[in-house]
Amino acid sequence: MLLKGATLVRIDPPALERADLRVAGDTIVGRGPRLRPRAGEAVVDVKGRLILPGLVCAHTHGYSALSRGMPAPPASPRSFADMLARVWWTLDQALDEETVYCSALVAAVEAVRAGTTTLIDHHSSPNAIPGSLDIVREALGAVGVRGVLCYEVTDRGGARRRDAGLAENDRFLSATRSDPQMRGLVGAHASFTLGDSSLAALGDLVRYHGAGIHMHVAEATDDVRRTERAHGCGILDRLDRHGLLNERAVLVHGVHLSDADLARARGASAWLVHNPRSNMNNAVGRARIERFGARAALGADGWPADMLAELRFAHFRAREHLGPRRPFPATSLLEGGQRLASALFGMPFGTLEPGSAADLIVADYVSPTPVTAGNLAAHLVAGLQPAMFRRVMAAGRWVCLDGVPANVNVEAVYERASRLAASLWRRMRG
Ligand SMILES: [Zn+2]
Known part of the structure; x- marks a missing residue:
């Protein structure tokens, strides 16, 4: 052509x-x-x-695509961890295979409409784990978008679900080794929901596949404080001990990383992903992107993968905090996504x-x-x-x-999504 x-x-x-x-x-x-x-x-x-x-979306959760307009939880969340439990962990537990597929389809449709052709996705569906990444892959393939997928390993659902999550990452990484449109990463929720044996198992997967970890890091103070309390060290110390801090790691948010930790992430050539819309919406604070270094990219964290919208939030937020004398070139984050996709x-x-x-x-x-x-x-x-x-x-x-x-009937997709969203929200209330 x-x-x-x-x-x-x-x-x-x-x-x-x-x-x-x-x-x-x-x-x-x-x-x-x-x-x-x-x-x-x-x-x-x-x-x-x-x-x-x-454009490249370096971190998102397609599984939350049917959350738009869903009813608020009966009681307002008191903290970030409380919000995860009341909102997002209620949502992901209510997902079945059909809603996983339809959510991924909607996320992919919204991505291509916004010119986003690669989605680096972090998936969770605790009641439908085995084969879930294949379902997401099928949906992304139907729309035609590229995907880099992983399953979010966590201890919050007990050892059986944790092991199922590890197995799903392992299986998908093996299956997509030579897929031109799909790649895998090793998905992990966050330090405060992962014990040492789980981090060790994630480290084994990273080494075996030569893949990177894709993990939320210091998104809120909860993650930092709970890690210090339970393990007596910082988050990056823990990652490093388990061989997870390397040039393939995709570390998401980094809002509460110290200067020393940011220097350490840069020193390890890990990727850092900034998600300004999500950070503002969750009121977790501002990531100091001016210290992220060259290996930094933009993610949507479950918001529609409109990376120009994300760019604007990154630009304005940096501008407000740093002032006109220290301009931060937010477009470098868009280019960072391109380099991350090149590496993957x-x-x-x-x-x-x-x-x-x-x-x-x-x-x-x-x-x-x-x-x-x-x-x-x-x-x-x-x-x-x-x-x-x-x-x-x-x-x-x-x-x-x-x-x-061009490859799906959007009207039919949205009609199905709307029907499934209504029953998903009913299940969440139940
Ligand atoms: Zn996220």
């Missing part, structure tokens, strides 16, 4: 170039001015449009260069002011909107055409 006449965008370091793109299979195979169509090649006229790399899939993302992933957005962006490499960040924060995304491609296949998901 030949995409002709667009301006190609690199997010960071920012670059713009008018060039044609050739795609074959799931890869970009050609780039240059005035590429000539080959016999039998489909040619798509994208003149005047911007082509951006497909073993091919370049985000460059739109030959040999890189054919994951891209064709945007109908007409700006009232000039768009240059020098001011691209301002256009990403203040101008571009998912409503301008005319086409979206993931792994060389169109997943949105004319702004509409």
Whole structure:
């Protein structure tokens, strides 16, 4: 396929170039001015449009997609841990296989509509664990989005469920070793819900598969205090002791990591994922993203995977705290997601260069002011909107055409989701 006449965008370091793109299979195979169509090649006229790399959501929970508008718990949560118990652990325990599938389908539909072509998902369904990652994989595959999946291992449901979670990660990592659109990580909830024997088992999985841990870290003070009280050390100490702190680790939130711990995470080349909408909604505090270093990315943490919305929250929140004299380039977090996807899939993302992933957005962006490499960040924060995304491609296949998901009937998906959400909420109350 030949995409002709667009301006190609690199997010960071920012670059713009008018060039044609050739795609074959799931890869970009050609780039240059005035590429000539080959016999039998489909040619798509994208003149005047911007082509951006497909966006990466570095942490989310597709299982919570049917939570929108659900009734509040009977009593208001008193703390972050209390909110987990009253809201999110009530929700995930009410999930069955059908709601797992439908939730993942809705999460994927909302992702591709927002130009997000890779979802790094953290799944939990304690009453439907075995095979649950295959169900999520099937849903993401139906929409066409890439996935990096894991099952959230925790001690909160007892040893049997913990072991089922470990087995699900193990099985999925083996099954997706050579899948071009799917990868696995080793999922773990958080330090305060994991005992030492569970962390040791997670460490065994990480070593056996050469995979990274995907885990919430210091999201709220509960995690830090309970870890110190129960284990007499910090969260990163515990991860390090069990061989979980390495360059493949995806550490989520880091709101309450100390300066020393942030330096330690950077030193280990672990990935840190910032989720500003979630942090604000849960009132857990502000992550000091200015100390996250180069291996930092953006996640939606269960909110729709609209990474431009997440970018705005990251930008404004950093701006409010750091002030105009210490500007934080929030778009570097979008680029961080591209580098994380590159590491996970073993091919370049985000460059739109030959040999890189054919994951891209064709945007109908007409700006009232000039768009240059020098001011691209301002256009990403203040101008571009998912409503301008005319086409979206993931792994060389169109997943949105004319702004509409191309591979599923959205009306039918939402009708089913709405029906399932009503019974899910009834089960939660029960
Ligand atoms: Zn999360």
